[in-house]
Amino acid sequence: MSERIREKLAILADAAKYDVSCASSGSKRKNDNKGLGNTGNGICHTYTSDGRCVSLLKILLTNFCIYDCAYCVTRKSNDIQRTAFTVKEVVDLTISFYRRNYIEGLFLSSGIFKNADYTMERLVRVAKELRLEHKFNGYIHLKTIPGASDELMKEAGLYADRLSVNIEIPTESGLKLLAPDKDRKDMIQPMNFIKQEIIQNKNEIKLFKKAPLFVPAGQSSQMIIGATKETDQDIMYTANSLYKNFNLKRVYYSGYVPVSHDSRLPSFDSAVPMLRENRLYQADWLMRFYGFHVKELLNTETPHLDLDIDPKLSWALRNPNQFPIDINKADLQMILRIPGIGVQSAQKIVSARRFQRLNWENLKKLGVALNRAKYFITCNSTEFERRNLSSMQIKQYILASSSSKYLKSNVAQLQLF
Structure with missing residues (x-):
């Protein structure tokens, strides 16, 4: 690996650490063409149910960005070292790391340079080259770019195991405060498109067994908590709406990490406690697997989860x-x-x-x-x-x-x- 690639990798892997939505359970892509890799029982950036530790190459395509979101370390006004991978460099890194048994899949996100379609097209090319040219059957998770065309979203879903669209801030008012250039509709529309395509793909598979898979591990999203003043009630009501309306596999909750002295943001001394994240995940689990309704867990009388007990x-x-x-x-x-x-x-x-x-x-x-x-x-x-x-x-x-x-x-x- 050249020194230039090492430097890019250090910068873009570090920038990707703020994205926590890279679990992958649910994919069933099989290696039946003598290619590379096998998703098997599901790849995730954690320990599997059988105790096996698996890992993904988790990087950004670029940390250049046209947006100036106050909560994001890659915002355009931030004075950081900028760089970008080419499509070929990401493909080569993935194959090289897989051959060395460092990874079992790829999690690829990106800042936005030029526009949404320009960036999304390059993310799709990475997945497409891995699948078609290198016969790579390992797990691929692409973070989609809000505002990208339906055609690119469709193509991405044919090569990725999971797609995710970050909702970013739990409420629309919070998003307007910290990211005024972004529109919540650009996040909701692709979620709905992916949902409809998944439903259509399931129907196609019933009729044609060899129909191509479309995001077999489903879609997910992520919310930053603590950057704005939403209550746990606001956060979980948004999550419940996402599950109900878009059939998401997971909603991830990422505590805000202080990255700016912007007056709209909490001070550097008020980082979100890890325990709050944990309680939100527990409430999420109760909604999805225990039959609880969000109103039973959080309401106007109890807008926040108890940090002392589950x-x-x-x-x-x-x-x-x-x-x-x-x-x-x-x-x-x-x-x-x-x-x-x-x-x-x-x-x-x-x-x-x-x-x-x-x-x-x-x-x-x-x-x-x-x-x-x-x-x-x-x-x-x-x-x-x-x-x-x-x-x-x-x-x-x-x-x-x-x-x-x-x-x-x-x-x-x-x-x-």
Whole structure:
């Protein structure tokens, strides 16, 4: 690798770190033409469910940009070193890194030079050359350029496993404040186009088994949180709308990283706590897999998620009239609402109780976190009798139990050395 390419890579890989929406689960592209790579069970920039660590080459095509978004490190008014890859350089890097077993796929985003179509056309060329010229079957995730033509979006979807369109700021008013040159409609329109093309592609595959795939891993989006004053309620209502209207696979929440002294932005001393991101992801998970409606988790009375406890426990403490739940009689949807019980444990409970009435010991073996769940359920056991505790008392007991386990874990680790 030449020194010039190394320098570009250092600059454009560093600039790409602010984009967190690069998970890829869901793609089923297979290597059946003796080419390179295989998406297999799904590639993502994290650990897979089986504990395997996989990685993507995550870079920008360029950090030049015609926009001056206050929250973006690559904004045109920022005094940073600018550079750009050529299409061939990105293709060669991807193949070279794959052959060395450094990566299993590519995540490619870009600043915008000249206009949306000019930039998007180059992103598409990268994916197209990898697929057609190098027979690359690894994972490709392209970050689309808002305002690009439908023709380019269509072509991108034929070569990429996932496309994403960043919504950037949760509300339109926030976007106008920090990025007045951008239009929310330029973000919504491609999302809708991708959704319609995915639906059409599924219908085509039913009729023609060899019909080309269109973004088999679906589409995703990302919101920057904390750059403007939206509440958690505002953020999750926007996310709920995206899931409902555009069938997104994921919405990612990226805490604002101070990159400017702009008066419209929070001060450098008020970075978004990582815990807030975590709580938003937990609420997102409850909406997608546990049957919760966003209104149950956040509303005008509780516009922010509790940082001390997870959103499910917070909901349970605010709704004592829903409990206790008889674990041997309740349906699956109610069991999923019990703090300390996950999806797999809930399904095991429903299956196991067909053969016997479950007690505390049974529930523990099924993976239930009894330190939380015991306050909200009854079962075939008197080992723990639900006492007449207030929501505040239950919260304090659970927090104390969690702190005790944390301290014991730390002590155990220290004793190893």
